[in-house]
Amino acid sequence: MKTLKASAWYVMLVGFAAIVIVPLLWMLLTSLKTNVEATRIPPTFVPEEWSTGAYRTLAEGTSETPVLRWFLNSMVAATGQTVLVLVVASTAAYALARLEFRGRGLLFGIIVGTLLVPSFTLLIPNFLVVDQLGWLDSPWALIVPGAASAFGVFFLRQFFLSLPPELEEAATLEGANHLQIFLRIVLPLARPALATLAVLTFLSNWNEFIWPIYVLFSPDQFTLPPGLSILQGAYTIDYPVIMAGAVLASVPVLVLFVIAQRYVIEGVSRSGLKG
Amino acid sequence: MTAPPVRRRGRLTPLFFLSPYLLLFCLFVAVPAVYGLYISLHEWDYLLPGKPFVGLDNYAALFDPDSPVHDNFWTSMKATGVFTLGSVPPLVVLPLGVAMILNRRFPGRTFFRAVFFLPFVLGVAVIGVMWRILLDPNLGFVNHLFGLDIPWTTDLPWAWVSLIGITVWWTLGFNAVIYLAGLQDIPRELYDAASVDGAGAWQRFVHVTLPGLRPVAVFVTTVTILASANMFGQALLVTQGAPGIETRTAIMYIAQEGLVDYRMGSAAAMSYVLTLALIVVSVINFRIFRSRS
Numbered sequence: 001m002k003t004l005k006a007s008a009w010y011v012m013l014v015g016f017a018a019i020v021i022v023p024l025l026w027m028l029l030t031s032l033k034t035n036v037e038a039t040r041i042p043p044t045f046v047p048e049e050w051s052t053g054a055y056r057t058l059a060e061g062t063s064e065t066p067v068l069r070w071f072l073n074s075m076v077a078a079t080g081q082t083v084l085v086l087v088v089a090s091t092a093a094y095a096l097a098r099l100e101f102r103g104r105g106l107l108f109g110i111i112v113g114t115l116l117v118p119s120f121t122l123l124i125p126n127f128l129v130v131d132q133l134g135w136l137d138s139p140w141a142l143i144v145p146g147a148a149s150a151f152g153v154f155f156l157r158q159f160f161l162s163l164p165p166e167l168e169e170a171a172t173l174e175g176a177n178h179l180q181i182f183l184r185i186v187l188p189l190a191r192p193a194l195a196t197l198a199v200l201t202f203l204s205n206w207n208e209f210i211w212p213i214y215v216l217f218s219p220d221q222f223t224l225p226p227g228l229s230i231l232q233g234a235y236t237i238d239y240p241v242i243m244a245g246a247v248l249a250s251v252p253v254l255v256l257f258v259i260a261q262r263y264v265i266e267g268v269s270r271s272g273l274k275g
Numbered sequence: 276m277t278a279p280p281v282r283r284r285g286r287l288t289p290l291f292f293l294s295p296y297l298l299l300f301c302l303f304v305a306v307p308a309v310y311g312l313y314i315s316l317h318e319w320d321y322l323l324p325g326k327p328f329v330g331l332d333n334y335a336a337l338f339d340p341d342s343p344v345h346d347n348f349w350t351s352m353k354a355t356g357v358f359t360l361g362s363v364p365p366l367v368v369l370p371l372g373v374a375m376i377l378n379r380r381f382p383g384r385t386f387f388r389a390v391f392f393l394p395f396v397l398g399v400a401v402i403g404v405m406w407r408i409l410l411d412p413n414l415g416f417v418n419h420l421f422g423l424d425i426p427w428t429t430d431l432p433w434a435w436v437s438l439i440g441i442t443v444w445w446t447l448g449f450n451a452v453i454y455l456a457g458l459q460d461i462p463r464e465l466y467d468a469a470s471v472d473g474a475g476a477w478q479r480f481v482h483v484t485l486p487g488l489r490p491v492a493v494f495v496t497t498v499t500i501l502a503s504a505n506m507f508g509q510a511l512l513v514t515q516g517a518p519g520i521e522t523r524t525a526i527m528y529i530a531q532e533g534l535v536d537y538r539m540g541s542a543a544a545m546s547y548v549l550t551l552a553l554i555v556v557s558v559i560n561f562r563i564f565r566s567r568s
Binding site for chain 1: 286288289291292293295296297299300302303304306307308310311314321373376379381387388389390391392393394396397398399400401403404405406407408409413414415416419444448449452453455456501504505507508511512526529530533534539542543546547549550553
């Protein structure tokens, strides 16, 4: 009876997992079909004729759909923002966790409070701020404004507070200043938290959709997510090309997820326990 | 007791550490928050030199049935409302079930956890273009697989079923992982004590699991409501607002009004009305959770 119940759980689990995996597998397989096969009725799941034509179309690109350029732009934006977030969030979090100054609690409260402000509220005014800075239609619009998110500061501050203060106190007695303590003691100890923040920042910037649609105008400046929407319009029923684009936009984040799965899932878990 | 020497040195040290982030925070959070309010009080056409002050006219227009924006705005608010009502309950309940399964000890548990989380690491653009083709009424694989003839992307109520289904498929694993962490935080002894008192599986769930998960459930619900109110990509890529403008969400309309038609004063006013609606919903949500304690 017990084993029967246990196997029923297992069947359910495998069923759920199939619902997750099959559409993604279909996406990959469709990108490897010929266009004729992809739009045939009845549709096939596994390609009868394997083809890399869709990927060759993407690699060639057109002036309206320079897909490899989009890939590069996405890499630059996501990497750039990750580096920027690591620098500004870790320094601010250190000050909020370890330095004593007037108004510290209030400042932290204000910063964390903005986590509850929905992003769309600031969409229009942020567009105008970025315009004033002359950053419309440039990578700066994708890298800098998003780094003002309070998440990294909040996340790292909690981690810094959990570190034992003895090491820092010993360094202070030996005459180290705060910058030295921060760089030589706190940052090395915080490596797992920094890795988690880096991965989460990269993922969310890579997947950013609404913001780049409106702050970028020229095809050369696009990243992959708004690019997919262009592909969808340009190749309407050339399904393999659209799916190849989607695969291209998925591969880097899937690889990152597989490598850094522990960091991603633990980062998400911990954000919930604090809520 | 004397304070360590470093603490007395340099009042500028905190400023040194804080200033890079604070600069960004001011430019892209604090200034826009105030600037947005200012814009909403003006007839702010991005392309015109004059941006006359109009007081609360932009807000009044949203509540005036004769204004050109009234119907469009409320249709889009209704769309966001329908989507939120439809997607929040399954996204609060189903992930709890998945988390309960994943909380048991069995081989491959970590693997399955990763599989359920997987769709969430993909962006809405990937999810959107993929499901648009899968759900195509004529050529789509879903209709073929189940021998159906359903207009998933072009007619009601199917367009809503699709958008909600896609979103559940996409973000279920995220909520499940949060629940799972919450489940693992409930002390084992509570379950043991309940068993000693003769509680069955269901009673343990109601009297130990659910109360223990309350803070996590509040968090999951709040985050899911926020995400639903932000819905944009799914509708843009899968239904394109069809049929008509029935599935055009508030964010889609605000972006259209402000960033395509450049009527930014009006769009900014809409953002604040939507934000206000969201605050009301969140407060009600917190009240409901509190009254259950």
